Amino acid sequence: MPTPETLAALEAPDSLFAQLQLALQYEPTGSSQVKQHKHVTFSRQRKMSVYSKRIMARVLEQIKEGDTELREFYQMRVTSIMEGTDKDPHNAYAYAKKAVYELANINWEIEDLDSKSYFVLSLLDTTKKRRVGVHEGVITIILNPEMAPYFLNIAGQYSIYKLDGYMGLSSWYAMRLFEMLSFWKNTGWWEVPIEEYRQLMDCGPELDKFGQPKKDKKGVVKVKLAKTNHLIDQTVLTSQKELANTPYAFTFHPIYEASLKKGRPKIIKLRFDLVHQDLTKIPPSWLTDKNTGPVIRSLQEFRISELNIAKYLGVLGQRECAALLRAWQLKENSNKKIDDRAKYCNAAFVRQAKTLIEARQKEVTEAKNIAQHSLFGQHKEG
Numbered sequence: 001m002p003t004p005e006t007l008a009a010l011e012a013p014d015s016l017f018a019q020l021q022l023a024l025q026y027e028p029t030g031s032s033q034v035k036q037h038k039h040v041t042f043s044r045q046r047k048m049s050v051y052s053k054r055i056m057a058r059v060l061e062q063i064k065e066g067d068t069e070l071r072e073f074y075q076m077r078v079t080s081i082m083e084g085t086d087k088d089p090h091n092a093y094a095y096a097k098k099a100v101y102e103l104a105n106i107n108w109e110i111e112d113l114d115s116k117s118y119f120v121l122s123l124l125d126t127t128k129k130r131r132v133g134v135h136e137g138v139i140t141i142i143l144n145p146e147m148a149p150y151f152l153n154i155a156g157q158y159s160i161y162k163l164d165g166y167m168g169l170s171s172w173y174a175m176r177l178f179e180m181l182s183f184w185k186n187t188g189w190w191e192v193p194i195e196e197y198r199q200l201m202d203c204g205p206e207l208d209k210f211g212q213p214k215k216d217k218k219g220v221v222k223v224k225l226a227k228t229n230h231l232i233d234q235t236v237l238t239s240q241k242e243l244a245n246t247p248y249a250f251t252f253h254p255i256y257e258a259s260l261k262k263g264r265p266k267i268i269k270l271r272f273d274l275v276h277q278d279l280t281k282i283p284p285s286w287l288t289d290k291n292t293g294p295v296i297r298s299l300q301e302f303r304i305s306e307l308n309i310a311k312y313l314g315v316l317g318q319r320e321c322a323a324l325l326r327a328w329q330l331k332e333n334s335n336k337k338i339d340d341r342a343k344y345c346n347a348a349f350v351r352q353a354k355t356l357i358e359a360r361q362k363e364v365t366e367a368k369n370i371a372q373h374s375l376f377g378q379h380k381e382g
Helices: 004-011 016-025 050-061 078-082 089-104 145-150 172-182 194-200 228-245 284-288 292-301 306-333 341-381
Strands: 033-037 074-077 107-112 117-122 133-135 138-141 158-162 189-193 250-256 267-274
Touching: 050 074, 050 078, 050 089, 050 138, 050 172, 074 078, 078 089, 078 138, 089 133, 089 138, 107 145, 172 228, 172 267, 189 194, 194 228, 194 267, 228 250, 228 267, 284 292, 292 306, 306 341
Parallel strands: none
Antiparallel strands: 033 158, 074 138, 107 117, 133 138, 189 267, 250 267
């Protein structure tokens, strides 16, 4: 039977026991899963500290699929933002305090180019009687209710990723790439124009307190990591090492501008390929896509298996697939028709995909050598 002292502790609303019970009530449920709006949340907003991102990841983890409104508040243990790191947990309070201060001063930018509308919203609501902050080992976060549309009911415009490996990342760029690559887990690859990549990684123009681009004395806009080799070294190569043991380990290679000019061609795109590609079925989104849908149907006419389409369509791309389809159609129209489409076409399809994979692996090695050589050269000059 509990003692009178124990009963008093249980009934005291401000007791340590009550605080711990409150913390447990709002502790993440163990799903370790985050749902993220594709165009508005972390993948599109400006850089924030690693610990702020960890707090928000714990908040998003508590937002469930069926939620129709935001909770009054979200809570987590201070130590939960240290999980996956080798940091001293005794410093958790100091990290949490800085992160909460940062989050309380963050505005998210919402822009609709079609309607030419632009506005900002505070991420947190610090006007309520319950306080945003840290108390008795518990972090309390109150999301701005006006942000609800970007956290709830975002079907068709979101990615879901598990926090396995995410909470232990120490680089903001690695966290951002983790989030971005989660959108492409169904295809297994992501190809992005270099300028769009800059914006996503918050490496565009440096902005002043009014959100306007800064300029140097000559009137030239200042750009973060302005040289492309610096951009690749600081955001791609360093992140590649951090993500190596996560579900979003990747290889990459630059895509160069087609040019007849002398000298090294300009990098216009970056291609990321996920290492852990375990697709065995064609994702429904591929079938309904206006570009990939017709290609898949044509491949199926030539008896390409669903497994091979799932594994290698992302490798080959539309252009290579179109070339194969033309070659098969020409053969069908000739005197040497294909006897067994399933056997002949699948063998050619897989063979071409593996040839491209080998070629890209060589490009990856060359790109790393170029980036490392450029970095070494700069250190030597310095």
